[in-house]
Amino acid sequence: DTGVSQDPRHKITKRGQNVTFRCDPISEHNRLYWYRQTLGQGPEFLTYFQNEAQLEKSRLLSDRFSAERPKGSFSTLEIQRTEQGDSAMYLCASSLGQGAYTEAFFGQGTRLTVV
């Protein structure tokens, strides 16, 4: 499968624990996005990377959230001191382009449950 890959697919954690998710974009895609989707809602933008540079961050991305893309390939999203409100599906997407927006391809997501 050459699509966007996310790991793990499911994560259950206790409140207060730290969690880290990984996203592997489509090969050679220089843009990578993280979105969050809660039950019954559409995805909400969290952050965007162009190569290794984090260029946009949503106000939803509190200080407990950090994302990295150290070599411009895979990305990690870490949530520190998880709260029940962090329970959601975390989606990663990637695209290829320079300048204007180009179509993004989504992974299957990581479902986080904080208990």
Next chain:
Amino acid sequence: AQSVSQHNHHVILSEAASLELGCNYSYGGTVNLFWYVQYPGQHLQLLLKYFSGDPLVKGIKGFEAEFIKSKFSFNLRKPSVQWSDTAEYFCAVNEAGNMLTFGGGTRLMVKP
């Protein structure tokens, strides 16, 4: 800030019925518009997109959408739905930068 409204949260149709799902956005400038579909247990897949040109856009699986700038709308249509179209449908807008703003989604159930 951009907002996207999908007025129908749940739609139930019989096979062969026609489908129209509404999508309205708030931003009045240049936008790129998308419809994504999420089949049960699967990832979001692009159905169709509008960047410029002909406002009637044809996508995969017989879907089409019409961009009406004066109404800030981008409604999705299909003349005859199939049971396999059962899914959740999301309208999304890109207005600036590199982010999409999604609507809340419409769950479509097609009865065989």
